[in-house]
Amino acid sequence: MLLRRASSTRRLAVLLILFVCLGPARAEIAATLRVAVDKPDRVIGARLYGAHLEHMFNSVGGGLWGELLQNRKMMPTEGRGNGAPAPWFAFGDEQGSVRLEAPKQAPTPNDMARSLRLEAPEGxxxxxxxxxxxxxxxxxxxxxxxxxxxxxxxxxxxxxxxNDSVSAPLDVPAGGWRRVVTRLAMPRRAKEARLTLTVTGPGVVFVYAPSxxxxxxxxADGFEPAVLAQARALAxxxxxxxxxxxxQNYRWRDGVGPRDERPVRPNVWGGLPEPNxxxxxxxxxxxxxxRTEPVLVVNVGGRGASPEEAAAWVAYCNDPAQxxxxxxxxxxxGQREPYRVRLWEIGNEVFGSWTEGSSDAPTYARNFDAYVRAMRAxxxxxxxxAVGQxxxxxxxxxxxxxxxxxxxxxxLFVSQSTPADVLTQPVAYETFLRGVGAGGPRLAVTEWNLNMKEANQTWLAGMWAASLLSVFQRVPYVAAAGVNGLVNGWEGGVIQRDGTRLFATPVHTVLQLYRRHTGxxxxPVTVRGGSIPAVVSEEVGAAYPTIDVVASRDAGGPIFVCVVNKSQSExxxxxxxxxxxxxxxxxxxLWVLAAAPAARNTWESPERVxxxxxxxVVARGRFAARFPPFSVTWITVPPN
Known part of the structure; x- marks a missing residue:
């Protein structure tokens, strides 16, 4: 969500809850913590707050990309009416006809695209x-x-x-193909936006690649402005x-050149055809x-991909024009200057049978060598x-x-069923990351999220995200991390779009605030008094402390303290x-976010959470505060 200044009433309520009522309370955790503000003990990864974008389940089409039509290149599907591919539908008189044809001399090199033949006799x-x-x-x-x-x-x-519509005639040339452009305004009284193309007889018209x-x-370069604004807020x-x-199904040459000339492909991960x-x-x-750094993932062996193809992609992005x-x-x-893409990932999850081009580890290592040598040439x-597991x-x-x-x-994903099990998993992942990172290359967690359907959009997911981001700050081997995904996709997209409706999930807010509060x-943070209870998850086989605190700063800058209270009741x-x-x-x-585990933003209430x-007040290096149950609080202490 786009963070806004809290109302005075709500801010006063937070002040009262957190900082005034410091007297005895029922069922309360109490502890004293020491933060050594002048003795930093680790370098925090500089790219912990990235994101993942994939042509999957309305993440691009129907999500970030601004095209309003689906299957605009008319790839044959199970149609409706007499010849139109889904989600198009055909209509007309009994004498009229609609059918798909291979587009003779149309601007496309792809035999999966079709043109529509619309024929209407006299009257x-x-x-x-x-x-x-x-x-x-x-x-x-x-x-x-x-x-x-x-x-x-x-x-x-x-x-x-x-209820309301606008119409315009189009000048259709006889003989050869021509690109036709017209501009309209969506009627204000219409309840549905429906595009209709109608031929009035006598005559035949062929239509290809409407957009x-x-x-x-x-x-906005083709992107949906409202989604783009939320992506900018995430930064x-x-x-x-x-x-x-x-x-692992993608061939990069499919996605360059004039858009209408690009081939359409089946998308096994997205339902409708992919127009590229x-x-x-x-x-x-x-x-x-x-203003973000690109990371491009090359196809390793999927659908015939090769090191030479990956090297050509590097050349497309980075070679001087001449x-x-x-x-x-x-x-x-239209891009004469090189893009200078510096970070490339060699394949994705090639260890898995669900992935095109999957292999065992030694085979992947040989492929990795061949790809990197060709690309660095x-x-x-x-x-x-490299792909890790x-x-x-x-x-x-x-x-x-x-x-x-x-x-x-x-x-890193989690599919546990209860809040206790979900919040234990970051503890297990911290142990895993420390073991994997010791003595090897630095780590990039290029995908992380819950894998729990709509629970991905709840405050429980926000608490899981906060717990995991704190782990990334503590483990010095983690250089980069990115949430899966940016828009829609699996249910974990931090921006959710459905047509004209939009909301950002609690994870979106957590990412914004962690990025602002990381030095x-x-x-070092140590417990100097009191006690922090732990909760045991039998499913995960581990326990987590109910209070998780990380602190950081830039040289000479403010001190950032992030506090996660994982207790649902205390x-x-x-x-x-x-x-x-x-x-x-x-x-x-400070910022504070507290809610019930199932609380979430919705289409109707996009800013509920x-x-x-x-x-x-910090007096002589000391302050005290009460942190609500199931909350994350971000504190900024000004520099000395």
Whole structure:
């Protein structure tokens, strides 16, 4: 969500709960903690707050990308009506007809795309329509399509529904294909945005690759502005693309060149066909807009992918325009200067049978060597990540590979059923990360999240995220981490979009606030008095402390303290001693977010779970506060 200043009433309530009522309380945790503010003991990873973007389950199409039409390149599917592929439907008089045809001389190299043949005899009509489009009343939209006619034919485009609609005739050339563009405004009284293409007889019209976008999306490089605003608020430090499992099916050449000329492919991970409208250039334009570092995942052996293909992708991104064929191809697409993509991941989850190109560890190590050598022959400055998994897989890969990776990629998910089990898992992962990271390359947790359907969108997921982000701060081997995913996708997307409806999940807020409250160096935190109880999870086989505190700072900068109270029933009265803090008096700012485990934002109430702000007085390096049950609090103490 976009963080806003809390109302004065709510802020006062938080102040009363946290900082005034410091007297005895029922069922309360009490402890004193020491933070050595002048003795940092570790370097915190500089890229802990990244994100993952994948062509999967409306993450790109229907999510971040602004195209309003589905299956716009008419790949054959189980259709509705007499010849239109889903989700299009055909209509017209009995004499009219609609059918799919291979688009003769159409602007596409792909035999999976089709054009629509709309034929209407004298006095009849035929057409196709697609409804439930994500256009709002008053939106200015732009329609483009390729068309050709047989003889003089009238093709009419309309937008809206039976309540209110607008129409415009399109000039269809006879003979050869021509791209036609028209602009419309979504009617204000229409209850549904439906695009309709109608031929009035006599005549035949062929239509290929219609595209409908709002003018606002056109002005944002093709991205949906409301989703883009939430992505900007998240401000990921890096963005990983195109997957995920999709990466092992992806051929990067499908996603470059003029969008209407790109091939359409089946998407086994996304349901509807993949038009490849968002590819390399669009992704890197997104990274520029978000001011984030791109991470590209190359296909290792899936669908015939090869080291040479990966090397050509490096050349497309990084070669000067005059140096190579790929550099010239990029320049022809409008990007003369190299993108200079530095971080590349060699495959995704190739240890799994669900992945195209899967293999055992020694085979992957050989593939890793071949890919990296081919890619670094193009650009020796790139940094590479290898696929990691279990300690044994990692041992075999690192032992067998002749080229050592700069980073080892790991994925951390949890599918436990209760809050106690979920919140125990970060403790187990901390042990795992310390064991894997010792003596090897630094770690990049390139995918993490719950894997619990709609629970991914609850405050329980926010608490899990906070607990895991604290682990990443404590483990010095973790250089980077990224949430799966940015938009929709598996149910864990931190931005949820359904048509014109949108909300950000609690994990989105947790990521924003952790990023704002993380310094470059970690500070030691020790318990000096009282006790912090632990909760045991029999399912996980471990226990977690109910209070989790991490602290950090930049050199000479403010001190950041993050407190996670994992108890569902007990508040925590904590006293802090900032050892080495010399100011006599200071006011520390804070954000606090507390909610029930099942609390969540919804389409109807997109800001139900949000933080409030407050202050606490720091006197001679000491302060005390009460932290609500099941809460995360972020504290900023000004520098000495």
């Amino acid at each position: 009849s009509r035929a057409g196709v329509a697609q409804g439930n489009l994500a256009a709002r009343p008053g939106d200015a939209v732009r329609l483009s399509l390729w068309a050709r006619g047989e003889g003089k034919t009238l093709l009419t485009v309309s937008l809206g529904d039976a 409908l976008m709002t003018e606002a999306a056109y002005g 990921p430090q890096w963005l990983r693309y195109p997957g995920g499992n999709f990466a 409208d968002m590819g390399t250039d669009e992704f890197l334009a997104l990274c520029r807009r978000l 140096k190579s064929e790929m550099g010239r191809l990029r320049a022809a697409a 193009v650009d020796p400055t790139i940094r590479v990540m 279990t300690p044994e897989w990692n041992r075999q890969v690192l032992k067998s590979a002749q080229v050592q990776p700069d980073l080892l990629s790991l994925h 470059a160096r970690g500070l 508040s925590a009265l904590l006293s802090f001693l900032l050892d080495g803090y010399k100011a006599d008096h200071a006011a520390a700012n 949000q933080p409030a702000r407050g202050r606490v």
